Amino acid sequence: MIYRIWNLTIKEFTQLFRDKLLAPLILFGPLAELLMIAWSSLQGIDHLPTAVLDLDNSSASRALVVAMENTETFDPYFVDSLDYITADVQGGRALAAWVIPRGFEAHLLDTGSSSSAIQLIVDGSDVMSAQTAVETAQGLAASYGQSLRLQTTMDSGLQTMDTPLDLSLRVWFNEEMKESNYMIPSELGFIAAAIAAMLASMVIAKERELGTLEQLMVTPIRSSELVIGKSIMAVSLGYALFLLMLAMVVIFFGVPLRGSLPLLMALSFLYMIVELGWGLMISAFAKNQMQALLITFAVIMVMIIFSGYAFPVDTMPPLMQLISNIFPLKHWLIIFRSILLKGAGIREFWPDLLAIFILGIIIYTGTIFLLRRNKLE
Amino acid sequence: MELERANNHAVSTVDLTKKFGDFTAVDQISFTVERGEIFGFLGPNGAGKTTTMRMLMGLLPPTSGQATVLGFDSQLQKNEIHQRIGYMSQRFSLYNDLTVAENLNFFGRAYGVRGRQLEARRKAILEMASLTGREKEMTGNLSGGWRQRLALGCAILHEPEMLFLDEPTAGVDPISRRDFWDLLYNLSNEGRTIFVTTHYMDEAEHCHRLVFIENGRLAAAGSPEEIKKEKMDGQVLEIDCTDVETAIKILRDSGLFQEVALYGAQIHVVTDNPLTHQKKIKEMLAAEAITLHNMAAIEPSLEDVFIASVRSEAGQPISSSGGQQSTEELTR
Numbered sequence: 001m002i003y004r005i006w007n008l009t010i011k012e013f014t015q016l017f018r019d020k021l022l023a024p025l026i027l028f029g030p031l032a033e034l035l036m037i038a039w040s041s042l043q044g045i046d047h048l049p050t051a052v053l054d055l056d057n058s059s060a061s062r063a064l065v066v067a068m069e070n071t072e073t074f075d076p077y078f079v080d081s082l083d084y085i086t087a088d089v090q091g092g093r094a095l096a097a098w099v100i101p102r103g104f105e106a107h108l109l110d111t112g113s114s115s116s117a118i119q120l121i122v123d124g125s126d127v128m129s130a131q132t133a134v135e136t137a138q139g140l141a142a143s144y145g146q147s148l149r150l151q152t153t154m155d156s157g158l159q160t161m162d163t164p165l166d167l168s169l170r171v172w173f174n175e176e177m178k179e180s181n182y183m184i185p186s187e188l189g190f191i192a193a194a195i196a197a198m199l200a201s202m203v204i205a206k207e208r209e210l211g212t213l214e215q216l217m218v219t220p221i222r223s224s225e226l227v228i229g230k231s232i233m234a235v236s237l238g239y240a241l242f243l244l245m246l247a248m249v250v251i252f253f254g255v256p257l258r259g260s261l262p263l264l265m266a267l268s269f270l271y272m273i274v275e276l277g278w279g280l281m282i283s284a285f286a287k288n289q290m291q292a293l294l295i296t297f298a299v300i301m302v303m304i305i306f307s308g309y310a311f312p313v314d315t316m317p318p319l320m321q322l323i324s325n326i327f328p329l330k331h332w333l334i335i336f337r338s339i340l341l342k343g344a345g346i347r348e349f350w351p352d353l354l355a356i357f358i359l360g361i362i363i364y365t366g367t368i369f370l371l372r373r374n375k376l377e
Numbered sequence: 378m379e380l381e382r383a384n385n386h387a388v389s390t391v392d393l394t395k396k397f398g399d400f401t402a403v404d405q406i407s408f409t410v411e412r413g414e415i416f417g418f419l420g421p422n423g424a425g426k427t428t429t430m431r432m433l434m435g436l437l438p439p440t441s442g443q444a445t446v447l448g449f450d451s452q453l454q455k456n457e458i459h460q461r462i463g464y465m466s467q468r469f470s471l472y473n474d475l476t477v478a479e480n481l482n483f484f485g486r487a488y489g490v491r492g493r494q495l496e497a498r499r500k501a502i503l504e505m506a507s508l509t510g511r512e513k514e515m516t517g518n519l520s521g522g523w524r525q526r527l528a529l530g531c532a533i534l535h536e537p538e539m540l541f542l543d544e545p546t547a548g549v550d551p552i553s554r555r556d557f558w559d560l561l562y563n564l565s566n567e568g569r570t571i572f573v574t575t576h577y578m579d580e581a582e583h584c585h586r587l588v589f590i591e592n593g594r595l596a597a598a599g600s601p602e603e604i605k606k607e608k609m610d611g612q613v614l615e616i617d618c619t620d621v622e623t624a625i626k627i628l629r630d631s632g633l634f635q636e637v638a639l640y641g642a643q644i645h646v647v648t649d650n651p652l653t654h655q656k657k658i659k660e661m662l663a664a665e666a667i668t669l670h671n672m673a674a675i676e677p678s679l680e681d682v683f684i685a686s687v688r689s690e691a692g693q694p695i696s697s698s699g700g701q702q703s704t705e706e707l708t709r
Contacts, residue, residue: 003491004487007487011479015472015474211467214466215464217436219487220459222456
């Protein structure tokens with residue numbers, strides 16, 4: 001039995017590495033994707049092209065523009081009229097626009113008047129950029145206003161005002177609130193297992209498509225041996241990919257690894273075996289490689305939405321939160337982030353680990369049932 | 378046990394039946410195959426040949442009835458059967474992205490052949506298939522005849538007692554077909570049983586024994602000679618003349634003959650009264666100013682028998698299209 005499985009595994013690897021498209025795609029595709037996500041999330045959102053209509057043209061308005069530029073969120077350029085702003089934002093040349101009204105400086109210096117107004121226009125169709133622009137602008141307005149007020153109070157020789165509420169902010173586990181520390185583990189935690197599942201479903205569907213499956217079924221090779229042989233190939237490839245990517249993000253992208261590495265390696269292997277079950281289940285009814293691929297993609301899409309990969313699970317509607325529990329990926333991302341960022345151990349996340357175990361048992365029971373019924377024909 | 382097995386038939390079925398929903402693909406087929414013979418399994422496409430073969434090998438459970446292969450039950454002991462048979466499916470299912478040697482190694486190892494034995498067998502197979510020196514070639518680059526011989530090689534590397542071949546010569550050129558049958562004779566002489574489906578009638582003549590199946594039912598069984606004798610009431614006249622098309626038409630329209638069909642450039646006419654009818658045919662052709670070169674009573678080929686049997690089975694009137702074409706339609 002071991003000899004037959006070994007024979008199959010060797011064959012699978014020979015075929016995989018001979019495929020001029022599949023092997024590079026599987027190895028470098030996820031690496032490239034991870035690199036891109038890492039880079040873009042590391043860099044954050046900045047240097048948004050920003051149109052500025054300065055109707056005041058005063059030292060205060062120019063100081064505001066300089067302060068704006070210093071945030072590095074905005075790359076200001078001046079325009080002459082509102083029409084330009086409309087045209088540029090609509091045409092995508094500007095993602096934000098400022099309008100500084102006439103009398104801005106005078107209004108500011110007049111201590112008796114209410115606060116002075118400036119207008120920020122942002123392109124809401126690009127939510128991420130818009131959010132960043134709004135947050136930066138609010139911060140800018142607050143600090144600019146405060147320093148100005150400070151100046152005026154000092155000029156008038158009055159005591160500085162106390163802020164009534166002093167907020168002491170501490171962000172745990174991700175002190176700088178780096179987006180990369182959220183996005184990279186998501187990507188890394190999910191892609192290797194998805195690749196393993198997809199690969200397993202494809203290689204079985206390939207045999208069926210080419211008619212070699214029937215040939216194999218009349219050899220002493222049993223269905224179970226066939227499935228194991230193919231799974232060994234898929235899992236070892238997926239796992240190698242995972243370790244490679246993990247090393248890359250920890251070494252080059254400064255994602256912290258605060259928990260136990262052996263624990264992480266053991267659990268990620270377990271998780272990969274669980275997700276492989278999906279691939280095998282799909283292979284039980286996919287008639288060819290194309291079907292296997294498309295079904296796997298559909299499953300992955302649903303998984304991503306429910307798993308907290310992109311949107312936090314806690315902010316979903318209650319029903320969706322409930323449903324999200326049936327996806328191993330959701331639990332795995334919690335475990336993975338906990339080990340990486342929080343340095344947590346099994347004591348902290350055992351409910352999620354238990355959930356993965358139970359889901360694994362359910363998935364494999366279904367898979368074995370389907371494979372038996374469809375007899376791999 | 379071994380002795381008991383040795384006394385058994387290579388294949389034995391009793392009322393083997395397979396239904397797919399309402400459709401009966403194989404209908405109560407009973408036959409036996411003796412050890413060491415080349416056994417032909419004939420019938421038009423969709424007649425149930427492949428379904429039967431798959432049931433014998435344990436790939437499909439029968440709806441009812443029973444089958445044994447080499448003395449083992451097809452359903453309960455398929456692992457025993459799989460150890461002892463070789464199978465070549467319709468599409469020569471090889472791995473195109475493996476080399477010739479890798480394919481042989483893989484299938485050899487799948488049957489537990491290993492080490493020095495594997496080396497020796499691989500060498501022998503390469504020689505048999507005239508593939509020596511092409512071990513490193515990619516299988517996908519081989520042309521039809523080579524692929525077919527490699528597929529046979531993969532099926533016999535583990536020296537099986539019995540071989541199942543599903544239309545092994547489909548899509549292969551005539552010379553390769555001839556070579557292939559020579560290989561089958563050699564295997565048969567070594568004492569191996571060969572079970573082969575085909576729709577080439579000339580190949581059927583090469584079999585020791587055969588069965589015809591038709592709409593899932595057994596239509597005839599026996600040696601080619603027995604089948605001809607049993608199924609063919611009447612004699613075949615071969616006619617060589619000018620204007621074959623007109624000739625066929627008038628012969629058919631006369632309604633005198635069981636069968637009028639075109640074979641190459643000649644016309645075959647089946648009749649139960651050859652002497653009287655020879656005279657009639659001469660008159661009919663002369664009346665249309667067709668020159669008769671030659672007319673003789675010949676030994677019927679299996680194709681003649683096959684067409685006659687299929688037509689009578691279907692109760693189908695003799696069609697007016699050319700005989701050769703309708704043969705193709707029926708057998709393809």
